[in-house]
Amino acid sequence: MPLSREKIAATAIRLADAHGLDGLSLRKIAKELGVGPMRLYDYVINKSELLDLMVDVVYARIAEVGQRSGWRDTVLAVAHATRAATLDHEWFSDVLGGRPHLGPHALAVGEATAAALSAAPGVRDLDDLQRAVGALNAFIIGSVRREVTERRTARSTGTDEAAFQASLGPYLTRMLKTGRYPTVARLVIDGAHLNAEETFNHNLTTILDGITRRRPT
Amino acid sequence: MPLSREKIAATAIRLADAHGLDGLSLRKIAKELGVGPMRLYDYVINKSELLDLMVDVVYARIAEVGQRSGWRDTVLAVAHATRAATLDHEWFSDVLGGRPHLGPHALAVGEATAAALSAAPGVRDLDDLQRAVGALNAFIIGSVRREVTERRTARSTGTDEAAFQASLGPYLTRMLKTGRYPTVARLVIDGAHLNAEETFNHNLTTILDGITRRRPT
DNA sequence: GTATTTGTGGATACACCGTACGGTAGCGAG
């Protein structure tokens, strides 16, 4: 079977899922495809263009959720789809917000959320819409990024608290024992039990409530 | 004058400010300091540890704002300091949320915001506090990241709209002309005039209002 | 004063990266 942009992007995504974005190289992709490294440059200008390709494949999955009945359901669906896709492809979080997303599917989800938000109460003109889109996207990007980071450190240190105390503990517990960070200490020590998805949902509705509430100009 | 972690971090920050994180290499730092590349490994274990060092230097600047009178003033001050520091050191946005911030100064600003938020109305228990901190940080991370990205593309394409139309235009305008993204098109075409700081401020107060509003459990 | 140890800075080397470049083999047109 011949090479194609889609095939290259697909195996690149597979490799990135397995070994992260740092462990991804054109040489490994080419080897996985059974061709020389330079073959890829017949289909892709740059490594960064390949990245854009991979990103838009993920956005295609997000765009699949399509339109829902109400504006709020649509926004919620897109947000949750974004979170789910990012948790499936953790490298996506490394790129979220770090480059302009201009692929066709990225534009499609941008259009879907913008159109939905423009129908939200409290969004009266284009300026309101721009702010609302900005706030929502900022929250999604930051949330998902944080969750992936937490998951990574949890994986690298080991899930159980004993291994955690053994790896990050020596430094972190020493820091927290200084008493200079009492609130952070309380948060770290007995604040880890919260469900991630529930937290995401909770904060998401908080944001949406804030957006829809009419404010004085 | 002898080498030191501080000196290495300082010149690394200077180079990263000038040429970005991708253009930063241990060899260049060493050359800038007039030593061999391997000398740096006497002061730093990894390149990633050096990055952590640089990050905490920036957090030190953020932590300088110190405590304000009310919880809201404190949160606003920290948020604006974070934004200002990131705009001064754009590479900081590439790292924001992408790794755990455990340096002493990072913990200090974490403590400051957490302590302030714990005094906010509507934050009743530790779970509320954790969610509030998460929402606020997510917003700040996402906002600042987006702003830096926009600034970068604006710089690479040229500020004026003619150059923009010439570089990204051929693709983007063709995409927008398809009519599949009407809302995005409206946002792009005449939505660029909004002031970034004002938008940040506006959305920040929106988030804080959402947090402080008491909700049913 | 000489010998030995110790530590500090430097150079070299390795594996890997993205990608520029030159060559070669197949193939349709004249």
Added chain:
DNA sequence: CTCGCTACCGTACGGTGTATCCACAAATAC
């Protein structure tokens, strides 16, 4: 048959982070 063209391919270059070895100087032991 020959010629030009296109599609593939291997090699090579300049760069990266980092491990290892080595020379030399300072300090210590006798």
